[in-house]
Amino acid sequence: xxxxxxPLAAGWGVHGLWLRRxxxxxxxxxxxxxxTRDAFEQRASRLLARHPHVAAVLVDLDGFKxxxxxxxxxxxxxxxxxxxxxxxxxxxxxxRAVAGRLGxxxxxxxxxxxxxxxxxxxxxxxxxxxxxxxRHDGRDLRVGASVGxxxxxxxxxxxxxxxxxxLRLADEAMYTAKRGGGGWQNAAFAPRxxxxxxxxxxxxxxxxxxxxEAA
Numbered sequence: 089x090x091x092x093x094x095p096l097a098a099g100w101g102v103h104g105l106w107l108r109r110x111x112x113x114x115x116x117x118x119x120x121x122x123x124t125r126d127a128f129e130q131r132a133s134r135l136l137a138r139h140p141h142v143a144a145v146l147v148d149l150d151g152f153k154x155x156x157x158x159x160x161x162x163x164x165x166x167x168x169x170x171x172x173x174x175x176x177x178x179x180x181x182x183x184r185a186v187a188g189r190l191g192x193x194x195x196x197x198x199x200x201x202x203x204x205x206x207x208x209x210x211x212x213x214x215x216x217x218x219x220x221x222x223r224h225d226g227r228d229l230r231v232g233a234s235v236g237x238x239x240x241x242x243x244x245x246x247x248x249x250x251x252x253x254x255l256r257l258a259d260e261a262m263y264t265a266k267r268g269g270g271g272w273q274n275a276a277f278a279p280r281x282x283x284x285x286x287x288x289x290x291x292x293x294x295x296x297x298x299x300x301e302a303a
Contacts, residue, residue: 117189119165120172128188132198133251135184139200142240143207144254146262147171147218149193150232150270163224167231170222171195178210178217193231196255204239211237211272236262238275 115127123131136142149171156164168189175195179185184200199210215235221228238257240249261275 119168120189120195121169122172122175122195123186123188125188125190128186128190128196128198129251131186132188132196135186135198135200136240136249136251136254139184140241141201141204142254143197143199143201143210143237144240144251144258145197145199145211145214145235145237146255146258147175147195147197147214148234148262148266149218150234150266152193152231155229155231159224159229163229166222166224167229168193171218171231171233174217174220175214178214196258198251201239204241207237207239207274208272211235211274215272232270234262234266234270235272236260236265236275236278237272242276 115124116122117124122128132142132144149167152164152167155167171193172187172189172195175187175197179187179197179199182199185197187195187197190196197214201207201210215233218233218235219230221230223229236258238254238261240254243254243257257275261273261278264278265271265273
């Protein structure tokens with residue numbers, strides 16, 4: 089009986105390792121290697137629950153469609169991978185940080201800051217890393233980026249611990265940057281926008297009072 093237990097236990101060990109690897113693959117975006125939206129939100133929510141100063145950052149690439157149209161989808165894929173690498177590089181040194189790809193050319197990060205005054209330096213650094221040229225097919229290419237950030241300790245009372253509310257503030261800041269031609273924006277100094285179904289009006293996926301989905 090004991091002799092049979094050894095192979096059985098070993099078999100379950102291998103199966104468990106295989107399951108863990110499958111789960112890890114499922115939680116990572118296959119193109120960028122970053123966490124998927126669900127996995128990112130789980131980890132970012134834990135950071136918010138445990139630390140007083142957490143920055144939520146949203147990144148939307150500018151000129152991504154033009155890059156795809158001009159240089160092909162392989163160049164677009166390279167831009168996504170380069171952006172993921174830039175996010176990882178910019179967050180190096182932050183012991184408690186998580187980044188994810190939300191979909192398309194939109195990315196997010198949650199970063200624990202030792203001091204809230206560090207947020208502008210974080211946003212500036214992220215923008216600089218992401219908009220630096222990347223190499224593809226023997227040429228240097230680049231995309232622009234609009235970056236918005238919001239700090240949990242700056243949010244309205246009762247909402248700073250809610251990831252959805254914090255991301256909404258970061259989205260408003262990112263939209264302000266995009267309207268200005270790109271760059272970065274701190275939500276503390278960005279104008280507030282109207283919301284539809286809990287999201288900024290005009291953001292893809294929202295519906296107006298006429299029932300038409302925003303493009």
